Ligand code: FES
C-alpha cells in the first residue's frame with residue numbers, strides 16, 4: 001500500500017547541516033508518516049479512535065408531544081432544537097420566519113398556551129403538552145383572522161418577511177389588552193422589527209382589530 005512508501009528513512013542531510021539535525025524534509029517525511037499511520041490504522045495509542053467514536057456519538061435527544069394548530073404531534077428531536085426549527089424543519093410550517101435567530105427581531109413569534117413567544121429562543125423539548133399556534137393556524141378555514149384581514153386592508157406590509165410575526169404578536173397584544181392607544185400598541189409590539197418601516201399601518205391594523213372586538 002502507499003503508506004509503506006512513506007517510510008521513516010531520513011533523506012540525505014541538506015548542505016551545511018549536520019546529518020543528525022532535523023531538516024525541513026525529515027520533518028515533513030516524519031509528519032506525513034505519522035498522519036498516514038493515523039488514517040490507515042485509525043489508532044495511535046488508542047486516543048484518536050476514542051475521540052472519533054465520541055464525535056460520531058448521537059447528540060442527546062428527547063421525545064416530546066405537543067399540539068400545533070390543533071394537531072397533536074409527537075417527535076424525537078435533538079435536545080438543542082428550537083421551537084422555530086421544529087416548526088420549520090420538522091413540520092414544514094415555514095410561515096414563522098427566522099430573522100435573527102437570537103430573540104431580537106420577533107419574526108418567529110408564535111403563541112404557546114396563548115402567550116407570545118419567540119420560537120427561536122424556545123427549546124422544543126420543554127414544550128411537552130403545550131398548545132402552539134402559528135400563522136398557519138390562525139385562519140378559520142378560508143376565513144382570515146380579523147387581524148390578517150386588517151393587515152391586508154391597511155396595506156400593513158411591504159416585503160412581508162416580518163408579517164407573520166407581527167400578526168401573531170398583534171393577536172397576543174390584543175388578547176392581553178395592551179391596545180389602549182397607538183403609543184401603548186407601539187410599546188407592546190416593540191419586540192417586532194419591520195425593516196420596511198410599516199409601523200404606522202401595522203399599529204393601525206392592530207388598533208382597528210382591537211376596536212372591533
Ligand atoms: S428570529 Fe426569533 S426573534 Fe428574530
Ligand code: FES
Nearest residue numbers: 158160194195196
Ligand atoms: S414588511 Fe418588510 S420587514 Fe416588515
